[in-house]
Amino acid sequence: MSLSNGISLESRILLSRIALICIATILIILVIRRKRQTQHIIKEFFTATTNPINLAVFRIVIFGTIFSFDMSETVMFSQFPAELIVPPRGLEWLLNYLPINETLATISGTLFRGFAFTAMIGLFSRTSALLTAVIGFYALGIPQFFGKVDHNHHLLWFSAILAASRCGDYFSWDAIFAAWKRAARGIVEPPSSSSIYALPLRFVWLLLGIIYFFPGFWKFWTGGIDWTESFKYHLYAKWQSLNWIPFFRIDQYAFLYQPSALLAIVFEISFIILIFFPRWRIWAAIAGLMFHQGIDIFMRISFWTLEIAYVTFFDWYIIFHRLGRWLYRQKMYVVYDGNCKLCRQTIASLRMFDIFGRVTYVNALNREALAEHGLLWLDSTAILADMHAVSQKKTWIGFSAYRAIASYIPILWPVLPFLYVWPIPKLGKRIYRYVADRRTCSIAEVPLLEAENYPENPQSSLRTVTTIGVFLALVNSLFGTQEATTSWPFACYPTFANNIGVKARVTRVVALSSTGETISLNEDAVKQKFSTGRYMGLMRHTLKVEKNPEKLRSRLQAIWLLLVQQDPNLQRAVSVRFYKDTLSTIPERQRENPLKRELLYELKL
Numbered sequence: 216m217s218l219s220n221g222i223s224l225e226s227r228i229l230l231s232r233i234a235l236i237c238i239a240t241i242l243i244i245l246v247i248r249r250k251r252q253t254q255h256i257i258k259e260f261f262t263a264t265t266n267p268i269n270l271a272v273f274r275i276v277i278f279g280t281i282f283s284f285d286m287s288e289t290v291m292f293s294q295f296p297a298e299l300i301v302p303p304r305g306l307e308w309l310l311n312y313l314p315i316n317e318t319l320a321t322i323s324g325t326l327f328r329g330f331a332f333t334a335m336i337g338l339f340s341r342t343s344a345l346l347t348a349v350i351g352f353y354a355l356g357i358p359q360f361f362g363k364v365d366h367n368h369h370l371l372w373f374s375a376i377l378a379a380s381r382c383g384d385y386f387s388w389d390a391i392f393a394a395w396k397r398a399a400r401g402i403v404e405p406p407s408s409s410s411i412y413a414l415p416l417r418f419v420w421l422l423l424g425i426i427y428f429f430p431g432f433w434k435f436w437t438g439g440i441d442w443t444e445s446f447k448y449h450l451y452a453k454w455q456s457l458n459w460i461p462f463f464r465i466d467q468y469a470f471l472y473q474p475s476a477l478l479a480i481v482f483e484i485s486f487i488i489l490i491f492f493p494r495w496r497i498w499a500a501i502a503g504l505m506f507h508q509g510i511d512i513f514m515r516i517s518f519w520t521l522e523i524a525y526v527t528f529f530d531w532y533i534i535f536h537r538l539g540r541w542l543y544r545q546k547m548y549v550v551y552d553g554n555c556k557l558c559r560q561t562i563a564s565l566r567m568f569d570i571f572g573r574v575t576y577v578n579a580l581n582r583e584a585l586a587e588h589g590l591l592w593l594d595s596t597a598i599l600a601d602m603h604a605v606s607q608k609k610t611w612i613g614f615s616a617y618r619a620i621a622s623y624i625p626i627l628w629p630v631l632p633f634l635y636v637w638p639i640p641k642l643g644k645r646i647y648r649y650v651a652d653r654r655t656c657s658i659a660e661v662p663l664l665e666a667e668n669y670p671e672n673p674q675s676s677l678r679t680v681t682t683i684g685v686f687l688a689l690v691n692s693l694f695g696t697q698e699a700t701t702s703w704p705f706a707c708y709p710t711f712a713n714n715i716g717v718k719a720r721v722t723r724v725v726a727l728s729s730t731g732e733t734i735s736l737n738e739d740a741v742k743q744k745f746s747t748g749r750y751m752g753l754m755r756h757t758l759k760v761e762k763n764p765e766k767l768r769s770r771l772q773a774i775w776l777l778l779v780q781q782d783p784n785l786q787r788a789v790s791v792r793f794y795k796d797t798l799s800t801i802p803e804r805q806r807e808n809p810l811k812r813e814l815l816y817e818l819k820l
Contacts, residue, residue: 224441231439235432242488260491265413266532267406268570271337271385273416274344276526277373278335281347286324288746292358293320296773300360301756303703310360313353320357327354334377337387344378352704359703363752367520368704372422372687379683380415381676385567394563399556403563403576408532411676416527418684420496423524424487425688426708427503429695431483433712442712446476449711451800452719453514456751458739460802461513475509482506500528531570539571546573547623548588549616550603553578557654558602568626601651614640614647715800722754722815723796724778726788734788741781758795761815771816791818 222230246253293315302310327350334343351371359365383389384406397403406412434442447466454460465472482502489499504525510516549565551558562576577584579598585591593603597612604616611619618634621627633639687705695707726734741750753774760766771793779785793816796809 228439256491262410263413264408264410266408267385267412268532270382270412272531273527274382276523278331281331282328289324289357290320292361293317298769298773301362303359303364304699304701323354326350337383337389340383340389341378344374348374362756363749364701366708368706371704376415379679390567391564394567395560398559398563403559405566411673414680419527420490421688425691427483427486429707430710431480433698433710434480437712443473443476445714448715455800500525535570536572539573543573545606548575548605550577550579550598552599553580555654569624574623614643717801719798719800721796722757723794725792726785727790728787729789789820
């Protein structure tokens, strides 16, 4: 038994667990003693308000990410032999009913990206988000059935939360259609800050906290403070599987990698607590980004689909408005005929994308508003006849006004240059004049400027989001307590808690020709095709069935057929030997590998 300062490893782990339990007990006592303060903190967290822009940004980022996926991997794995299927934990029963074939994989992949696109642009936002989550279970799930689970479960969780929320109330086609309906009732203002836009983002933070908490907990519970040393061996194992070593050998500096490992545990466990405190929340987000970048640099493990969720920690409404004040020192005033339904619809639509907030929209019939903004000098007849854009004393009328407005609204910037190129200005002025001269007076269905409780049915939306959010939090917590890292679509994320040591067992393939010549296998190309993790997962699972000769043979034969498809040169082989190699993961001992080689199976071709 290894000793450190006279204390055995088991004793150090026990002491670490006692320390963790004591810290948890102290926190529980503090919560009980400060019950009112705790209730206030929790209430503030879940009842906070935010602008719909922030939820819309998250919707665009999440579904834009999903839309960018290349679904060829799903199609490729749907063609794999059934002998290679290794179902995720808890889904063994499902494979008896779930068909996996190329046709369904292609259709599901196309629909998955298609609904992600419509959700991204906000066309039937909630329905599109729901269908993305449902179809994603199959489309993203197929590759998870073959040796390794990729931890991108959160994309489905976030899609479900967005499906329950009013994520399409800004930056979307749905927002435009809703703006037209409101304009008919005389309301041109966009939705304002509300808890229905903040609550979905709060549950996203909570799920992030759960994602981090259990890996941190299991690291400390399993390895104690000694995990800060064994972290080095996880680095070695990853480097060996990738056949790669980072440019900076952090493992050679204990004063760097041990504190880094300890900080990683502290971050993972504390993140779910820090998010409840606005003062610490942004620091938790910064630490999270640094955490992921460090893992990517030293282990080449990218969680970029999780990192994108960090957009939720920024108040984009404030950011855009501050940027607007920097870009446009002078505000612009747009004066429109409030008795014109078309004018109201146009203004309402523009306001759904006016992120900089440097345009003030003034009803020409409201003399108080005109006086407030110093616009009474405008001709009262002219402002009812044509749209006016005013900045200081400079005025644009009609088509020119729309062109001036476009310079203040980013979504219109791509078309702005064309509005100055012949014959667009000439055509634009004619079209504007034709429409403006034929528009009719349309009094709003309710008095102008009457306040409206929008969005409608906020309590219903809050209940739906709460139901989905609580369900996801509870289910993923359950999987976290079981350290279920190989399940789908709920899971505990990778813990790296096991003590792996400095040796690894892998399956190696040696192909022989009729002359006894060894036919080289381009393993790097195969890893690139299937992804290193997926290929290593397939090979690793062969070792789990080595005591079942028939199952081992069928699995190895299926792997060999895949390898031949990737490298036709292997068709010259008359036999192929599968070895169980024991390797040293220490970089300095790579030349000694394999330390031990055992024949696992020989396949005669």
